Amino acid sequence: MASTVISTVDNGTQVGTTEMNAWWSETGGDHHHHEDERSAEAGHRRHRWKGPPYNDRQRRSPWVWMAVILCMLLAIGVLVLGATMLAVYLIYKPQMPYMEVTNAQLLQLDYSPADGVIRDIKFKFDLLAKNTNSKVDTSFSSFNIDVNFNGTTLLQLSTETFTVARESSVTLPYSGESRGTRLDPAGMQPMEEAVRSELVPITLSGKARTRWKKGVFLKVGFWTRLNCPLDFYYRTGNVAPIDHDTCRSRSP
Missing domain, CATH: 1.20.5 (Single alpha-helices involved in coiled-coils or other helix-helix interfaces)
Structure with missing residues (x-):
C-alpha cells in the first residue's frame, strides 16, 4: 500500500506528493509530446520537394x-x-580526276642582288589533266596556277573551262614571263643562295573545280588542289627529277 507524504505550500494548502508528481508528469509529458509533433512536422516540410509546376495542357x-x-x-x-x-x-574518291606536272624548264632568270629585283624570269611547264572515270566525262573549271618563289608570287596563270573524256587525259602547255618583281628582305637571301648554289626552287600551286554526272540527276563536284615544288638548275634551266606523287593534285 502506497504511503502519502504531506507537503505544505506557501498558502498553507497541503498537497499530497503522489498527486503533485502525477500532475507534473501529466502536464510535462503532454507538453513534450506536442513539441515532438511540431518538430516532426517542420522536418517533414523542410524535406518535402514539391517539384516544378506541371501543366497538363x-x-x-x-x-x-x-x-x-x-x-x-x-x-x-x-x-x-x-x-x-x-x-x-x-x-x-579512287576515281577522282587530278592534275599533274609532267615537265618544266626555266628559260631565263635575270636577278639583281643589289636591289632584290628579278628583272626577268621566263619558264614553261606541262600540266596533265587526267580523268580516270570509266563512264563519264569530267570538266575542269575555275582553273588557276600561281608561280611562287619563297612565298612571293611571280606569275599567275589561268585557263578556260575544258572537258576531259572518260579514261583519257589532256596535256596543257603553259609558258609565262615576269619582269620587275621585287623580293622582300626575307626572299632576297634565299635567291642569292639559290644563284650561288645554281639550284633555284620554284613552287607551282593552284586549284581547279572538277565536275561530272552520275546518273540522270546527281552531279558530283570536288576541288582538286596542286602544290608542286620544283628545283631548276640555274645554268641550264633544266628541272631536277620531279616527284610525281608530290606534284599530283589532291581532292578534296
Missing part, C-alpha cells in the same frame, strides 16, 4: 508533339544527307 497540346516530331525528322534528314555525301565521297 502542355502534355496534351498537339503543337508540342508536332514540334517534337518535326525536330526528329530534321535530325534524321541531316544524318541521312551526311551519310549519303560520305558514301559518295568514299565511292568516287
